[in-house]
Amino acid sequence: xxxxxxxxxxxxxxxxxxxxxxxxxxxxxxxxxxxxxxxxxxxxxxxxxxxxxxxxxxxxxxxxxxxxxxxxxxxxxxxxxxxxxxxxxxxxxxxxxxxxxxxxxxxxxxxxxxxxxxxxxxxxxxxxxxxxxxxxxxxxxxxxxxxxxxxxxxxxxxxxxxxxxxxxxxxxxxxxxxxxxxxxxxxxxxxxxxxxxxxxxxxxxxxxxxxxxxxxxxxxxxxxxxxxxxxxxxxxxxxxxxxxxxxxxxxxxxxxxxxxxxxxxxxxxxxxxxxxxxxxxxxxxxxxxxxxxxxx
Amino acid sequence: xxxxxxxxxxxxxxxxxxxxxxxxxxxxxxxxxxxxxxxxxxxxxxxxxxxxxxxxxxxxxxxxxxxxxxxxxxxxxxxxxxxxxxxxxxxxxxxxxxxxxxxxxxxxxxxxxxxxxxxxxxxxxxxxxxxxxxxxxxxxxxxxxxxxxxxxxxxxxxxxxxxxxxxxxxxxxxxxxxxxxxxxxxxxxxxxxxxxxxxxxxxxxxxxxxxxxxxxxxxxxxxxxxxxxxxxxxxxxxxxxxxxxxxxxxxxxxxxxxxxxxxxxxxxxxxxxxxxxxxxxxxxxxxxxxxxxxxxxxxxxxxxxxxxxxxxxxxxxxxxxxxxxxxxxxxxxxxxxxxxxxxxxx
Numbered sequence: 118x119x120x121x122x123x124x125x126x127x128x129x130x131x132x133x134x135x136x137x138x139x140x141x142x143x144x145x146x147x148x149x150x151x152x153x154x155x156x157x158x159x160x161x162x163x164x165x166x167x168x169x170x171x172x173x174x175x176x177x178x179x180x181x182x183x184x185x186x187x188x189x190x191x192x193x194x195x196x197x198x199x200x201x202x203x204x205x206x207x208x209x210x211x212x213x214x215x216x217x218x219x220x221x222x223x224x225x226x227x228x229x230x231x232x233x234x235x236x237x238x239x240x241x242x243x244x245x246x247x248x249x250x251x252x253x254x255x256x257x258x259x260x261x262x263x264x265x266x267x268x269x270x271x272x273x274x275x276x277x278x279x280x281x282x283x284x285x286x287x288x289x290x291x292x293x294x295x296x297x298x299x300x301x302x303x304x305x306x307x308x309x310x311x312x313x314x315x316x317x318x319x320x321x322x323x324x325x326x327x328x329x330x331x332x333x334x335x336x337x338x339x340x341x342x343x344x345x346x347x348x349x350x351x352x353x354x355x356x357x358x359x360x361x362x363x364x365x366x367x368x369x370x371x372x373x374x375x376x377x378x379x380x381x382x383x384x385x386x387x388x389x390x391x392x393x394x395x396x397x398x399x400x401x402x403x404x405x406x407x408x409x410x411x412x413x
Numbered sequence: 414x415x416x417x418x419x420x421x422x423x424x425x426x427x428x429x430x431x432x433x434x435x436x437x438x439x440x441x442x443x444x445x446x447x448x449x450x451x452x453x454x455x456x457x458x459x460x461x462x463x464x465x466x467x468x469x470x471x472x473x474x475x476x477x478x479x480x481x482x483x484x485x486x487x488x489x490x491x492x493x494x495x496x497x498x499x500x501x502x503x504x505x506x507x508x509x510x511x512x513x514x515x516x517x518x519x520x521x522x523x524x525x526x527x528x529x530x531x532x533x534x535x536x537x538x539x540x541x542x543x544x545x546x547x548x549x550x551x552x553x554x555x556x557x558x559x560x561x562x563x564x565x566x567x568x569x570x571x572x573x574x575x576x577x578x579x580x581x582x583x584x585x586x587x588x589x590x591x592x593x594x595x596x597x598x599x600x601x602x603x604x605x606x607x608x609x610x611x612x613x614x615x616x617x618x619x620x621x622x623x624x625x626x627x628x629x630x631x632x633x634x635x636x637x638x639x640x641x642x643x644x645x646x647x648x649x650x651x652x653x654x655x656x657x658x659x660x661x662x663x664x665x666x667x668x669x670x671x672x673x674x675x676x677x678x679x680x681x682x683x684x685x686x687x688x689x690x691x692x693x694x695x696x697x698x699x700x701x702x703x704x705x706x707x708x709x710x711x712x713x714x715x716x717x718x719x720x721x722x723x724x725x726x727x728x729x730x731x732x733x734x735x736x737x738x739x740x741x742x743x744x745x746x747x748x749x750x751x752x753x754x755x756x757x758x759x
Binding site for chain 1 (some may be wrong): 437447451461467468471476480537587590593594595597600601602604605608609610616696699703704715719721751
């Protein structure tokens with residue numbers, strides 16, 4: 118019932134509604150938008166660094182490509198990486214935390230020490246080294262196996278996996294804490310007295326009781342993963358051209374900034390779109406936390 | 414501010430002081446944390462240093478093997494090198510032998526304090542490169558650190574004292590923006606507005622104090638916001654306590670009540686955040702250095718990965734990790750001291 122009450126209080130919150138509306142518009146625009154713009158906008162054209170006009174509302178970049186088109190297709194990649202990366206971290210973090218908390222004792226403390234050690238490894242190093250180590254391998258493997266789609270997007274796949282693998286630590290701690298507090302409740306003892314297997318107790322009894330916490334944390338993980346991906350793309354280590362993401366667009370814009378020719382549209386539009394998405398996700402996460410707070 | 418000073422200030426201004434001046438507190442702390450008791454400061458430090466060695470070992474091992482897993486070597490170029498020369502290069506940079514031999518050899522050199530030669534910047538040692546670039550990164554980090562703590566404290570106190578009012582609203586709105594938006598988004602906007610449209614500060618480079626303003630602000634912005642939020646929360650709690658009412662009843666100026674009395678207690682959560690803060694500033698400076706063309710260690714970090722410069726990467730990673738662990742250790746010591754004082758005072 119908690120979910121139903123949470124949904125009601127979420128609908129009564131104008132900030133949450135606005136955030137959801139903005140997110141919906143952004144998702145639909147980045148999924149559908151590129152189909153409605155002329156296909157020539159994706160290709161290099163004669164208009165280099167054209168200022169915003171009716172024809173190109175967001176202006177064009179150095180190669181004459183339309184910025185609106187690039188922002189929308191970059192949004193596709195950023196949102197995709199955010200969602201998939203968060204999903205990977207959700208899967209790893211939840212199962213790790215559940216097992217650790219449910220097993221208890223030495224297993225638990227050993228598993229949590231592993232988390233502590235991983236916390237102290239610099240995330241950026243880990244991600245960069247992973248990309249470097251596995252990207253080309255995966256591409257070679259994919260071309261040998263004949264999976265064409267994987268060859269072009271192997272960088273993206275490695276990026277999603279390594280971001281997911283790096284982001285699960287906090288969730289594992291949260292889920293473990295929840296498991297510890299739930300596993301001695303009577304409904305768990307009853308289930309185990311009825312002879313249910315450990316797996317069933319974990320999945321059918323413990324997991325449903327912590328969906329609220331997990332959902333809230335998930336909405337806060339998505340923007341974190343988006344930021345990580347854009348950070349890497351900004352440094353030129355993430356998504357590779359001609360694919361773009363908000364981070365690589367910002368990097369392009371920042372490198373084109375100079376006091377002689379002010380090409381503000383290269384920075385302002387990608388920055389505004391990304392800011393809108395991140396703020397909406399953060400507001401939604403906060404609102405969800407309030408709505409699902411059991412103390413209310 | 415050192416812990417002794419915090420303690421001294423607190424002894425003068427705080428609630429329910431027993432045992433007189435700060436010296437008595439200091440002495441008591443030393444007795445309580447005598448190195449031979451089970452949870453003394455010395456055993457704590459020893460445990461932490463052992464943990465540091467363990468973390469460094471893990472990180473070095475992981476980076477070493479991961480960079481070797483990837484195909485291609487440091488001397489790959491458009492033109493294939495003659496085998497004899499390549500062999501000589503491999504010997505010079507100690508990249509010959511089996512992987513295991515290379516690994517143990519590298520660990521041995523590290524124990525001796527030799528970070529080896531960079532394979533990309535030929536004939537320059539990793540130690541040399543670090544000695545040139547780290548001071549820049551540390552200066553930038555220090556500026557941002559001071560900026561984040563000072564500005565964050567001021568904004569947090571202002572928000573808490575004007576709770577519910579317009580001051581609070583705008584402070585928290587700023588905090589939300591600065592926390593949700595990454596530095597590579599804030600940075601270009603700052604460059605555009607203050608560097609280009611207004612022309613107040615240079616848009617890049619390093620060396621003059623003006624050139625440090627925008628990078629330091631970009632680096633510090635999210636942490637200003639975080640500290641302001643943290644402090645606002647704890648300050649609101651403290652402002653409701655009896656000793657604050659007493660201080661106000663005595664007729665002290667509001668400013669004195671806020672900064673002299675309430676802040677001393679409310680600052681504790683902020684102090685525990687200083688360790689992670691230092692860590693975040695260190696990694697955050699990679700983007701800021703790239704954005705503002707600052708010759709710091711961050712750029713070498715990124716390029717060492719692209720160039721497969723394993724030893725340079727190893728050196729940067731070791732220094733970064735060691736700094737992170739040391740920062741956290743310092744803050745933990747600081748915090749146990751402060752925490753102990755609070756328990757003593759009741």
